[in-house]
Amino acid sequence: MKILVIAEKPSVAESLARVLKANQKSRHYYSGDDYIVTWALGHLLTLKMPEDYKREWQEWSLDTLPLMPEKMQIKPLPKTRPQLKAIGELAKRKDVGAAVIATDAGREGELVARWILDYLHFDKPVKRLWISSQTDKAVREGFAHLRPSKDYDNLYAAAQARSAADWLVGLNVTRALTVKYNDSLSAGRVQTPTLGLVAAQAEKISKFKPETYYTLSLQTKHGDAQLSGNPHLDLVSAQKQQKQLQAASYQVTAVKEKSKHQKAPLPYDLTELQKDANQRFQFSAKKTLNLLQTLYERYKVVTYPRTDSKYLTTDLQATMTERLAAVSRYEPLAKPLAGRKAPVVQKHVFNDAKVTDHYGLIPTEQMPQPELFSSDEKKIYDMILGRFIGLFLPDYIETQFTYQLSQGFVLKQTQVTQAGFKYDLAxxxxxxxxxxxxxxxxVNLNKQLTQAPKPLSEANLLVQMEKKGLGTPATRAEIIEKLVNSGLMERVGTHLAVTPKGQQLLKLVNPRLTTPDLTAKWEQQLEQIAQGKLQKRDFIAQIRHATTDLVKEVKRSSADYKDFNLTMKVCPKCGSKLREKSTRNGVLLVCSNQNCDYYRRRDPKVTNHRCPQCHKKMVLLSGEKGDYFKCTHCNITEKVGAVKGKKRMNKHEERRLLQKVNQDDEPGESALAQALKAAMEQKD
Incomplete structure (x- = not known):
């Protein structure tokens, strides 16, 4: 009998199939003597939408809210239905006797596979692969120690509860706000309090009033000394004291010597890595996660990305030398350490009690191939590697000298006695x-100004989200991106800001949903479900009750709302006003009527068709006689199709044709080569 293995992505399935010797590739799976390896494409199923439960729920109306299905149900996603069908056929095969869940080892990964198996009514034995790296060695060891899927039933329950809570709160409150104020207003269990954090910081800044103050410092050849306590003085007091001290003599009255030891930092967890990458390289949280996922899945050089732990399990001690040897050709500092099989100096990193589902981010035993890395992938890998190397190096030690001087000044000096893991310091x-x-x-008089709080950068927001218990390491990047894409938040330089639309949203919803306390409580309860300390049904009952209250408050609200994106243009289908909506492909004009599907581009579509005079790209327009091209620089127009066969080739088309010619096996000049030659002559 064969075992059906379900991975989360095709790339992971390919790696698993190679290790499991399932070398026969089909469109939807890999097959071997003992295993059939297939894959999801992220989620293949999703929770049903309101109209799937009741036809009357399809219309956006306050009368039908709140929407409360008796039982949350799932349905296939249309675009990935063929893959789900293929897995269903594999599951029914008579030669398949069991299944292995090999999706990501976390809450969402559990949901991906369990929904598939539940939807297919799979009734054969199921086991779970739980690994923290994708190396061949890790895969083999993982399959040698598979665990029954029932060991993860609580984790699945927590994933179901999270999904249901987001549906109930997010869909109901969003629909209530959208219908009430006739604008697309997206609210959610986690995203709204996250938006509230950015708004709260902005409010602190707006209320801040800068104040001028003065300090005194003593400039000596041994360094600058400060007045004890570094008092903030007004100008008159500062000038008076400066005059008194200028003629004074200064003597060392006391000496204090202190040795300071600093241990190497622990390995990164995902949130801290995203924070540091944002501060150092201005990477968004989403970009850092994507780069990390590539290092994990494609190159297999780092451990599981979506971790919330910085510690390592004790069983990893035996693998540290091998990991060090793997990176020794990449990192010059690792070579002598690997040569003498250096032990881990920072032994406190090994702590089973502080490791949750996955341990901290460290390199795998796979030797890196830096020539394959992009510049940004290398930056992330180097950050992880730097923390890893530090575990083998001694503490940083400095001696601090503090001198009490007469007249109340304090002078400090620092001496680095051991660079340790800060090896680049002399x-x-x-x-x-x-x-x-x-x-x-x-004595110098220093004029200074009190500093306003800084706006939240993405790094600061991630720290706040982690501190307040908003989301998980796996979801925080998506939450930030969703807020930006929905027009509630925007990136301004290196920091984040709430848009006017977002500011209004925060005033329209119940304050409980704009502060992190309630959401943090829900996140803690989800963790309790995963640990078997709380029943899923009790959590869902609480969410239903909270959702009902939130919707009632929206209905009762008499708050005013101004749609800043509403235009004076009218929808040709229903007569409602059109609203501007920013997308990746430009700005659209979308009907403000939630039950109307009309939209069009605000600006003409720029095409690859070139102007015959200035050779710049032309835009596509529609007129009484049909579609036509127009050059916005020369005002030349051409009817679509009128110059068929005379279109100027772009570089991509040239390259593609040349590639086909080079692959042609026919002797002499092929028909394709002749066509290319003619096209090139025409181009010239």
Whole structure:
């Protein structure tokens, strides 16, 4: 009998199939003597939409809210239905005796596979592959220690509860706001309090009033000394004190010496990596996660990305030398460490009690091939590798000297005695001052201004989300992107800002949904479900009750709302006004009537058709006689199809034709080569 293995993505399925010797490739799966390896494409199923439960729920109306299905049901996603059908046929095969869930080892990965198996009514034994890296070694060890799927039933229940909660709160509140105020207003269990964090910081900034103050410092050849306590003075007091101190003499009255040890930082978890990558390279959280996923799935050089732990399990101690050896050709600092099989110095990193589903991000035993990495992938890999190398290096040690001076000044000096994991720092030596030493210096008057709080960058927001319990490492990047794409939040330089639409949304919903307290409580309860400490039905009952209250408040609200994107243009289908909507493909004009599907481009579509005079791209327009091209620079027009066969070739078309010619096996000049030659002559 064969075992059906369900991976989350085709690339992962390909890797698993190679290790499991399932080498016969078909359109939807790989097959071998013992295993059939197939894949999902992310989610193949989703929760049913309101109209799937009741026909009257299809119309957006306040009268039907809140929408409360008796039982949450799932349905196939249309675009991936062929893959689901193929898995269903595999599951029914008589030579398939069991299944292995090999999707991502986390809450959402569990949901992907369990929904498939539940939808197919799969009644054969099911086991779970739970691994933290995609190397061949990890896969073999994982299949040697498969666990019954029932061990993860609580995790599946938590995933179902999360999905249902997002449907109930997000869909109902969004529909209520959208119908009430006739605009697309997206609210959610996690995204709305996340938006609230950005707004709260902006409010602090708006209320801030800068104040001028003055400080005094003593400039000496040993460094600058500050007044004890670094008091903020007004100008008159500062000038008076400066005059008094300028003629004074300065003597060391006390010396304090302190040795400071700093251990190497622990490996990254996902959130801290996203934070640091945003600060260092201005990467968005989503971009960092995508780069990390590539390093994990395609190159197999890092461990599982969506981790919330910085610690390692004790069983990894035996693998650290092998991992170090794998990176020794890539990282010069690792070569001598690997050569002498250096042990891990920072042994506190091994702590089973502080590891949840997955341990911290570290390199795998797979040797990296840097020539394959993109520039951005290399940056992320180097960050992870830097933390890993630090585990083999000693502490950073510095000696701090603090000198109490007469007249109330304090002077500090630092001496680096051991660079340790900060190997790029040179050790420094200072000559300590003794009690009674006389110092010469001038007193400086420094004018300063109190600083306003800074707007939240994406790095700061990730830290706040983690601190407040909003989302998980796997979902925070998507939450931020959803807020930006829905027009509620925007990126302004290196920081985030709430749009006017977002500011209004926060005023329209119940304050409980704009602050993180309620959502954080729900996230904690989801974790309790995963641990078997809370029943899913009790959590869902609580969500239903909260949803009902939130919808009632929207219905009762008398708040005003202004749609900043509404235009004076009228929909030709229903007569409602058109609203501007930004998309990846430009700005659309969308009907403001939620039950009307009319839309069109606001600006003409730029095509690849070139102007015969200036050779710039022409736009596509529609007139009484049909579609036509127009050059916005020369005002030349051409009817679509009128110049068929005379279109100027672009570089991509040339390259594609040349590639076909080079692959042609016919002797002499083929028909395709002749066509290319003619096209090139025509181009010239």
């Amino acid at each position: 050790t420094t030596t200072v000559t300590p001052l003794k009690v009674g030493a006389q110092l010469q210096g001038s």
